Amino acid sequence: MEVFFYLKNFPSSVVTIGNFDGLHLGHVKILKTSRDMALARRVPLVVVTFWPHPAEVVKGKAVLLQTLPQRLRSLSHFAEATLVLPFNEFRNMSALDFLRKIREELNPMAVLVGEEFRFGKNRAGDALLLRNVLKEWGIEGLAIGKLEDRQGKISSSRIRELLMRGELEKANLLLSEPYTVEGIRIKGEGRGKKLGFPTLNFKPANPIVPPGIFAGLLRFREKTYPAAIYVGSKPTFRGRERGIEAHLLDNGANVPEGARAGIVFLKKIRNEKSFSNEGELKKAIAKDVKIIRDYFRGKN
Numbered sequence: 001m002e003v004f005f006y007l008k009n010f011p012s013s014v015v016t017i018g019n020f021d022g023l024h025l026g027h028v029k030i031l032k033t034s035r036d037m038a039l040a041r042r043v044p045l046v047v048v049t050f051w052p053h054p055a056e057v058v059k060g061k062a063v064l065l066q067t068l069p070q071r072l073r074s075l076s077h078f079a080e081a082t083l084v085l086p087f088n089e090f091r092n093m094s095a096l097d098f099l100r101k102i103r104e105e106l107n108p109m110a111v112l113v114g115e116e117f118r119f120g121k122n123r124a125g126d127a128l129l130l131r132n133v134l135k136e137w138g139i140e141g142l143a144i145g146k147l148e149d150r151q152g153k154i155s156s157s158r159i160r161e162l163l164m165r166g167e168l169e170k171a172n173l174l175l176s177e178p179y180t181v182e183g184i185r186i187k188g189e190g191r192g193k194k195l196g197f198p199t200l201n202f203k204p205a206n207p208i209v210p211p212g213i214f215a216g217l218l219r220f221r222e223k224t225y226p227a228a229i230y231v232g233s234k235p236t237f238r239g240r241e242r243g244i245e246a247h248l249l250d251n252g253a254n255v256p257e258g259a260r261a262g263i264v265f266l267k268k269i270r271n272e273k274s275f276s277n278e279g280e281l282k283k284a285i286a287k288d289v290k291i292i293r294d295y296f297r298g299k300n
Contacts, residue, residue: 015048033144049075199247
């Protein structure tokens with residue numbers, strides 16, 4: 001997939017527009033429908049998204065599920081090209097002018113959005129306006145309805161709330177792949193090695209990191225390593241700053257300091273807790289690692 005940070009010209013295309021944070025099942029529905037339409041018309045699927053996230057600009061804060069590199073990797077499974085448009089340059093453009101830009105540069109045969117999509121200055125444009133304007137121009141416009149389950153609409157905000165409450169498994173059911181945090185390798189204090197369970201230490205690049213002990217994976221340079229994942233502030237040692245530690249169950253991964261890796265959260269084992277001494281902590285870790293090994297054996 002090609003990535004452009006400007007409104008590049010295409011001779012013809014199918015276009016889908018949205019933030020696509022987290023790539024949940026509702027996003028997948030939009031992207032698969034768009035991809036099928038592009039394949040049928042033998043034109044590229046072009047995804048239009050924005051950076052920074054509109055909420056970060058308008059509200060001053062955006063708690064996102066993915067970093068931009070993660071979002072682009074997710075979108076690469078569907079699109080031939082993704083345009084990452086600078087939101088500040090488009091936020092004061094009228095809804096009609098924005099659609100004109102899309103028509104002039106991308107030459108779309110069809111444009112697909114989610115039914116709650118808003119665009120243009122003061123969010124004045126909606127899916128109905130998009131469909132009506134495109135119809136006048138001879139372009140197909142589609143608004144894809146949100147997916148729902150028994151608990152309601154599947155959305156990025158709902159997944160954020162689940163993760164913040166530590167309900168990892170419920171969040172993973174709504175995502176196209178298990179929740180993954182991008183971590184930057186940092187030097188640890190060596191306590192895990194002293195206890196007999198050496199770990200790789202990471203500083204999370206994502207704002208949402210569920211606390212606790214997890215069965216998970218470490219992804220680095222296209223290789224995947226089963227791991228026991230610990231997220232917390234090391235209360236036994238009176239720590240305060242939350243970090244991520246990964247104890248690899250089998251082969252070691254040579255992740256140099258400063259490198260980025262993916263930490264995949266598969267199943268929560270227990271909450272973080274404090275122990276009265278290192279001996280109790282070591283026993284607890286050994287029990288956690290056994291549970292996690294059994295989890296992966298069951299998967300295989």
